[in-house]
Amino acid sequence: MIRVRTGWVLLLILIGSMTAFSQPAGSAVSKVGTTSAAFLEIPVGSRALALGGAFVATANDVTSLYWNPAGAARLSRFGAVFARTNWIADMKFDYAAAVAPLGDFGTLGLSFTSLSMDAMSVRTVDRPEGTGELFDAGSMAIGVHYARNLSDRFSIGFTAKYVSEQIWNMSSSAFAMDAGVLFTTHFLTGIRVGAIISNFGTDMELSGRDTRTFYRIDPQKFGSNDRVPHNIELDSWPLPLNFQLGLSGEVFNTEDHLLTVALDALHPSDNHESVNIGVEYGFQKFLFARGGYHSLFLDDSEGGLSFGAGLSTGMFASGALVSFDYAYSDLGRLKSLHSFSIELSF
Secondary structure, eight states, X not given: OOOBOTHHHHHHHHHHHHHHHTSOOTTOOOOTTOSSOGGXXXXXXXXXXHTTTOOTTTOOSTTHHHHOGGGGGGOOSOEEEEEEEEOGGGOEEEEEEEEEEOGGGOEEEEEEEEEEOOOEEOOOSSOTTOOSOEEOEEEEEEEEEXXXXXXXXXXXXXXXXXXXEEETTEEEEEEEEEEEEEEEOTXXXXXXXXXXXXXXXXXXXXXXXXXXXXXXXXXXXXXXXXXXXXXXXXOOXXXXXXXXXXXXXXXXXXXXXXXXXXXXXXXXXXXXXXXXXEXXXXXXXTEEEEEEEEEETOTTOOOOEEEEEEEEEEETTTTEEEEEEEEEEEOGGGOEEEEEEEEEEO
16 A cells, blocks of 8 residues: 655645746846856756756755755765766767765765867868868866765755866866755655755856967057067856755655655756756666656746656675666757766665
8 A cells, every 4th residue: 555645745835836936037138148167057867867857855866966965965875977968969968976975974975077079170261161170179077075964854065166168279267166955854754855056156268379369569660560469358257156946755655666756946047047847756666767847937948858767776795786877858949868877886
């Protein structure tokens, strides 16, 4: 007999109040395209991607280092994850992370994020078929994480990260921080509340030899030097600051069946507010089916539907667990995404 938890009813009621938070502010113009390091907003992990990005209050695997570092404090086993997403325009998005629970001291983590592309030909107006040179572009972030349980219900987590982007001979870098909290309620029979503020850091400004040129100070004077070097000054751009608030809870939880519902509200600095929702069903903690929708209520969003599946099984006699996850996400005119993840815990 499946025992339905009463707390999920109130969770559904809270959805109505959170959707009010997500409504766009009248006819205000969004700030899309006004931040640097946009790759920091790409969702990490096939499981969370299949749930539509509604993962801030769930955050119970290694990818919690991205979604809510406070969740890492509740991991009791050493773990590592690698995820690859076939991003738009034939780019590759990779994420790798590891966590190490250290008892009363807390949990330490390390993560690496990369967005890369194949090399392309350099083309100019005079040589539209290519100059014979090649260029590439890419972005990366390295994060160090710390999380700790302050009580049996309240956890905190922090991330310090170095962010870098480059295109051909130009590059920029920044330092940023994330801070998250996770609270398991008592009066709502275990419903979790999570929040994170991410990418709070320094601005980024491209620099490099591609902005170096030569200038003749006074072309009216005979013999004036026409090889005076100078650099073109470029603007600096902020990181994509984001505040995300989430709720999640189990509709029912038995030995054989688990159904989790999650809801996140997003308040980014470079767009209007929106809502992500997700549902996960697990059978005997072995087979999982997931579905979700991202960017709900967001004007001019592309797609939104996502779904996926997962398999979790033991390995060897050591008790190690390995999970394989897949996710599909619809991006409308930008086609679709396919993501694959593998996570190992021991």
